[in-house]
Structures are given as structure tokens and as C-alpha cells.
Amino acid sequence: MANLFDPTKFGDIDIANRIVMAPLTRNRSPKAVPNDLNVTYYEQRATAGLIITEGTPITQQAQGYADVPGLYLSEAVEGWKKVTEAVHRKGGKIVTQVWHVGRVSHVSLQKDGAAPVAPSAIPAGGKTYIINPDGSGAFVETSAPRALEHDEIAGVVADFAKGARAAIDSGFDGIEIHGANGYLIDQFLKTGANQRTDEYGGSIENRARFLLEVVDAAAKEIGAGRVGIRLSPVTPANNIEDEQPQPLFNYVVEQLGKRGLAFIHVIEGATGGDRTFTQGGKPFDYQGLKDIYRKAGGTGGWIVNNGYDQNSGSKAVESGYADAVAFGKLFIANPDLVQRFKDKAPLNAPDNTTFYGGGAKGYTDYPSLDSAA
Ligand SMILES: Cc1cc2nc3c(=O)[nH]c(=O)nc-3n(C[C@H](O)[C@H](O)[C@H](O)COP(=O)(O)O)c2cc1C
16 A cells, blocks of 8 residues: 555656645745745755645736736746755656636736626625835735626637646646635536526536646647646635535546546535535545546546645545645744654644735745754
8 A cells, every 4th residue: 555655647647746835825926926935935945745835826916915926927937946956856747726716806806907707797805915116015805797798708818828838938847726725616516606597607517617627728739647736625625515516526526537647636615614514514535536526537646735734635646535635834934844754753834914915924934953953
């Protein structure tokens, strides 16, 4: 039986171990362009079996937060090349999380102050972080979105394909489509955000249509073996909810199982919170979800996330419940997390006051075992 340190393959991507770095937005890339500090941060974490970068918006419309690195400017592709080269030099693998926030945005982040777009004109509620014209930062209410016109949707799907191409041009080993946490794809999936009456709303098949079109467009562009997707069936993140998540996600993974993807990455419970959190009134059956994916022919890696530590992560892989485990906060604080797990060494504690924004402090200055020695 495999353990956390065993190599594997996700689609076309060789993976040195089952310890995956979860996507982590850090807001340290002014003007949406990755910089040398970002290079250092990712290079320090290159011993992860796979790095999934922070969410990277595919267009300006896809942006929802200040100082997040995108994929839509040529300068950003040049910046990312330095990141991917540094990780590859250290023997690591890295995919980028292609992202469209949908309604979780603010007019000041949009072109010409436009309203953010969403499946339906239902505000996200909650806050996002922007930079004021005078350079100061502020948490502000997300802006009221407008519903995407039917004829615009194909263009947004095409933007994901362009993002996938830009990822490969940047030297990434592939992409993770951000289908989780209440952003655009999750907004289309779930009843709380999608009240459309065309073929993108209503039935489960209709609500899943946008996700599957995005997956197919990305797979056509760069090959399915380099495409993974992140899902969060029951998370309430960004005020998203669904009346019946189990049949919805059973359908989604059944469809994904036919597509030869590299991996499926599932957030169990409330992102960053209660693993047993549920929606739709019933506990969610994650094992059943994976079984449906496999039965449909899915051979991609099954990555699980949310609140795992070495002990629970080892159990998940050794029991065959998962192929790999993604760790978020532990990778923020422990650049050499893999070595620390191997040595059963103590872990640095993450400092949540430096998660979002700032410079090297709380970003590239967490000590590794080597530097501490
Ligand atoms: C600072 C921070 C930034 C995050 N940014 C993202 C992101 O860009 N994309 C995403 O899908 N999840 C994001 N998450 C969620 C994490 O990927 C992960 O699901 C969560 O931290 C739970 O895993 P953990 O318990 O191992 O930390 C973020 C979490 C944190 C703490």
C-alpha cells in the first residue's frame, strides 16, 4: 500500500510524493505580475510532490482581490517563467490554479469600473480586499454583479482555454481549474447563486454545463492529462450554497470520469473549517463520490484537502481513501514540509496576520530545518 512519500503519476505529470501544496492566495504580486519574492517562495517549497499555485485570474474580469498574480499579461507570463524554472531546477512539479472569481469582486478591480459578472445578479455578500488610489489597502463589500448574457458565456469559456495556454507558455506542468469556494464555476453549479432559465441553469445537468465546457476547452487546448480540477461540494465559502450537493457532485464527477483528467482535488467540509460541515441536510459521502468517479472510468489522482496533518494524511493515503493530500497552512509555515514529515521534526506554526499581503515577513522567512541548524 502506498504511503505519503511514494511517487505516482497524475495524468501526464510525474509526482515525487503524495504531499501536495494546496493553492494559497498571498497577495504579494502588485500589478498582477509575479516577482522575485514570489520566485523565492515557490522555490523554497519545491520538494512538495506537486505545487498548486495560488489562484491566478485568467482575465482582468476574473480578478477579485488586490495584488493577485494573473495569467493575462505578457509580463505575468514572463514572471511565472522564473517561478516554474526555479521549481523545476529543484526537481519539483507545479501547476497553476486558473481562476475566475465571478461575483466575488469589486468595481475598482474591473476594467472601467464595470460590475463583476455572475450566472445571476445575486450579490455575494461578504468582503474583498482592494488597494485605494492613494495606495492604502481596504476591505470593502463585494459589488453587485450583473448576470452574464447567454451569448457571453462561450467567451468566458474561451478565456479559460487561453489561461490554460498561458500556463503552458509560462512553463507550468499543467493547470488546476478553480471549481471551488464560491467562485464563478461554483456559482454556476449551485442553486444559491444560479437562477438562470437558459441551458446553464435549473437542472443539475444545466448547472454543470459551464464547468464541463471549461474542462473540455482547457483539455482541448493543453491535453486532459495536464488538467485537474478543484471542487468543494459543501463549502459555504463566499456565501455559496446548494440545496442538494450530493446528486449535483455525483453527476459532476461521473462526467469528469469520462474525460481523462490528471486529478480531482476535493475540499471536504467547510474550507479552512469544520470537516463535517454539510449542506442539503445530509452528511456528504466523499468515498461514494470517488467510487462514482472511478466507476465512470476516472483514472486521475484523487487529492483530498482540509485540516489534514501528517497522521490523518498518512491514513488517507495508506488506506487507499486518497492518492494524495493537499496541505495549505502547513506549507505556508514549513517550506520543507516533506522533510519535516520524513524526520517527524517539529513544525513551524503559521502566522495568520501575514497570510494576505505584505512582503517577505511571514512569506519567505519561515525557517527550514537546514537554515535552523
Ligand atoms: C492564506 C490562504 C489563502 C488561500 N487561497 C486559496 C486559493 O487561492 N485557492 C483555493 O482554492 N483555496 C485557497 N485557500 C484554501 C486552501 O487551499 C485550503 O483549502 C485550506 O487552507 C484548508 O487546508 P489546510 O487545512 O491544509 O490549510 C486559501 C487558504 C488560506 C489559508
